[in-house]
Amino acid sequence: MKGQTPTRPDDGLTTRERRNRPMLLVHTGDGKGKTSAAMGMALRAWAQGWPVGIYQFVKSATWVTGEYRALTTLGEATGDVTFERMGTGCTWMRAAHGGEVSAEEAARLAWAEVRRGLAEERHRFWVLDEFTYAMDYGWIDTDEVVAALRDRPGTQHVVITGRRCPADIVELADLVTEMTKVKHPFDTGQKGQAGIEW
Amino acid sequence: MKGQTPTRPDDGLTTRERRNRPMLLVHTGDGKGKTSAAMGMALRAWAQGWPVGIYQFVKSATWVTGEYRALTTLGEATGDVTFERMGTGCTWMRAAHGGEVSAEEAARLAWAEVRRGLAEERHRFWVLDEFTYAMDYGWIDTDEVVAALRDRPGTQHVVITGRRCPADIVELADLVTEMTKVKHPFDTGQKGQAGIEW
Numbered sequence: 001m002k003g004q005t006p007t008r009p010d011d012g013l014t015t016r017e018r019r020n021r022p023m024l025l026v027h028t029g030d031g032k033g034k035t036s037a038a039m040g041m042a043l044r045a046w047a048q049g050w051p052v053g054i055y056q057f058v059k060s061a062t063w064v065t066g067e068y069r070a071l072t073t074l075g076e077a078t079g080d081v082t083f084e085r086m087g088t089g090c091t092w093m094r095a096a097h098g099g100e101v102s103a104e105e106a107a108r109l110a111w112a113e114v115r116r117g118l119a120e121e122r123h124r125f126w127v128l129d130e131f132t133y134a135m136d137y138g139w140i141d142t143d144e145v146v147a148a149l150r151d152r153p154g155t156q157h158v159v160i161t162g163r164r165c166p167a168d169i170v171e172l173a174d175l176v177t178e179m180t181k182v183k184h185p186f187d188t189g190q191k192g193q194a195g196i197e198w
Numbered sequence: 199m200k201g202q203t204p205t206r207p208d209d210g211l212t213t214r215e216r217r218n219r220p221m222l223l224v225h226t227g228d229g230k231g232k233t234s235a236a237m238g239m240a241l242r243a244w245a246q247g248w249p250v251g252i253y254q255f256v257k258s259a260t261w262v263t264g265e266y267r268a269l270t271t272l273g274e275a276t277g278d279v280t281f282e283r284m285g286t287g288c289t290w291m292r293a294a295h296g297g298e299v300s301a302e303e304a305a306r307l308a309w310a311e312v313r314r315g316l317a318e319e320r321h322r323f324w325v326l327d328e329f330t331y332a333m334d335y336g337w338i339d340t341d342e343v344v345a346a347l348r349d350r351p352g353t354q355h356v357v358i359t360g361r362r363c364p365a366d367i368v369e370l371a372d373l374v375t376e377m378t379k380v381k382h383p384f385d386t387g388q389k390g391q392a393g394i395e396w
Contacts (some may be wrong), residue, residue, distance in 0.1 A: 003383060003386050007227075009375065020391070021391075023229075023391070023394060024379075025394075027231060029378070029382075030376075031375040032235070032375045033225060033231055033232075033235030033238075033309070033375050033377070034231075034236070035238065035342065036235040036237075036238025036242075037230070037231030037234040037235035037238060037240070037377075038234075038241050039237075040231075040233065040235060040236070040237035040238040040265060040396070041233075041234050041239055041394065042262070042396060043237055043241075043264050043265045043267075043268035044234075044264030044265065044268075044393050044394065044395075045264070045394075046264065046268055047263070047265075047268055047393075048264065048265030048393035050393055065205075065245070066241050066242030066243070066244065066245030066246065067241045067242065067245075069241075070241035070242075070244060070268075070272055070383075071241070071243040071247055071326025072210075073272060073275055073276075074271060074272065077271055077275060078271075090366075114311055125393065125395075152287045157393070157394065159212040161218075169378065170381070170392035172380060174381075175230065175381060176379075176380035176381040177229040177230045177231050177378055177379060177380065178228070178229065178377070178378045178380050179231065179235075179375055179378075179379065180373035180375065180376045180377075180378055181375060182224075182226075182368070182372075182375065183368070183371060183372070183373060183374040183377050188288055193219075193221070194242075194246055194325065194350070195243045195245075195246035195248055195322075195355070196221060196223075196239065196242065196355060197240050197242075198242060
């Protein structure tokens with residue numbers, strides 16, 4: 001449904017400008033659905049014909065997920081979808097780096113790539129999946145991320161997912177949703193299932 | 199990532215049986231991402247080659263969303279995707295009913311259809327989008343829904359989305375996630391945007 005705005009802001013923007021404002025969204029919290037919701041949003045972006053870029057910071061490049069299959073299939077059907085799994089198994093990183101990369105090195109290389117892409121306006125809709133961990137672990141400087149996001153040119157929407165999102169990113173974000181576990185089957189011994197968890 | 203189970207249950211099931219247990223999932227709360235996360239999960243189900251059925255209880259049949267375009271495109275590429283928008287504009291309901299249907303009638307007809315489908319094992323993965331409202335408004339009897347879900351045959355996973363999920367559904371569910379708004383741009387006058395909200 002089209003969103004209703006309770007207040008009309010005094011920001012000097014037209015309604016059209018407010019409809020085209022670049023958005024920074026965060027899906028955080030300990031519950032399920034952070035990545036799935038970002039992928040669901042990517043479907044909307046794809047359907048708009050926007051260039052979509054999905055960068056997964058932790059997922060192994062050898063693990064073929066349903067979202068990878070689906071988004072790449074959509075990109076082949078029509079449009080412009082980039083889907084990079086930039087964990088330690090990432091092929092181009094290993095090639096560029098001349099061998100194995102650690103999780104920390106992979107995260108730094110992935111961020112350098114995303115930062116370049118943002119400066120170049122490479123996509124209109126970005127998913128930085130499980131990106132919070134790299135900041136939380138101190139592998140990537142949060143101030144640098146804030147600056148790169150704040151100064152990104154054009155209309156580039158960015159969705160960041162992951163637990164423990166740094167406060168400065170929450171502060172910068174336009175929309176923050178927390179996914180909270182009310183009830184989880186792993187608590188009672190349920191196993192993860194293909195088609196459900198990946 | 200594959201789920202880790204903290205406890206090993208004494209339920210007499212094998213690990214394989216626990217991996218194939220039919221799941222009932224609920225996405226509720228006032229925050230964003232309930233529908234998007236269900237659609238993201240549908241990508242995983244589609245990638246498994248499962249018959250996927252998405253039933254939207256409130257969405258108008260004339261409103262073409264990004265998720266509708268994406269999931270139907272995937273279904274055309276390969277697999278088995280049913281996507282029904284069963285709001286008041288639903289064409290087959292109007293035909294079956296001989297004219298206009300109210301929101302309440304549409305919800306009742308939609309539920310009757312879903313109930314039949316569950317009994318027939320029509321899909322392996324179901325999304326009942328914004329289904330909670332029909333129960334919350336008293337249009338559909340929650341006890342009837344609980345019975346139909348509890349007694350569904352085979353391995354049919356069901357995701358229900360919407361605010362104010364009835365307690366009996368939460369009780370029955372295997373996994374419940376609450377999406378909580380931490381920060382929302384509509385609060386400060388941001389307009390809903392194509393590609394973001396739909």
